[in-house]
Amino acid sequence: MKTLYPHAFRMVAAVGLILAAGASTGYAAMSATAVTDLNVRAGPGPQYPVVALATRGSTTVLEGCIEGSLWCRVNAGGVSGWAYAKYLSADAGGSTVVISERRAELGIPVVTYEATGSVAAMPAEPLELIGPVDEVQPIAPPPTVQTYITSNPVEPVYLEGEVVLGATLPNTVAVRQIPDYEYEYVVVNGQPVLVEPATRRIVYIYR
Secondary structure, three states, X not given: OOOOOHHHHOOOOOOOEEEEXXXXXXXXXXXXXXXXXEEXXXXXXXXXXXXXXXXXXXXXXXXXXXXXXXXXEEEEOOEEEEEEHHHEEEEEOXXXXXXXXXXXXXXXXXXXXXXXXXXXXXXXXXXXXXOOOOOOOOOOOOHHHHHHHHHOOOOXXXXXXXOOOOOEOOOOOOOEEOOOOOOEEEEEOOEEEEXXXXXXXXEEEOO
16 A cells, blocks of 8 residues: 655564454454444554555454454455454444444454564554544545645654544644645644644545
8 A cells, every 4th residue: 555655654564463362262253344444554553554444334354352452453355454443333233333332242352462573653642533533525635735745744643543534633733734725734643634624624535
């Protein structure tokens, strides 16, 4: 997957070791649905590179979640990685529930992750992308916008959570203006995004 800022990802992708803890050998794989276009990352955190994209409404295989974390191991289209549980849903007795809210009820097994390489450091107390995610009107930025962003790189900020359409940036995150354009930009968790100034919502993600 290409990014506008390859230099922002000078890191060794940590493949890690996934160890199922407490899951019986008879556990049947659970399906989870992406409630929005959702990154699948190489490790359990926004500082890890994106390895796949689970499109809105697509089904992934849910392998388990880390205890006390919002990151879960999934398989999306044959690619294994980690996705943010607030944007995954599953069926619970005929009702659709968000995985991060009903893990115990769903009986999701616990997995662990052991990093085997170095990644970009997260702040000690990272800010969080504010939710819930709202529906946003799709936009189609002209190519000149991407050219301007590429020519005027900014340092990325790392926020707890995932970069999704409709997520709102904390007020303390600085954004940059684009000449003669209604939206502003910033690089969040390694991905350039366009932001609506009035609401600070993410309205476009460069993948």
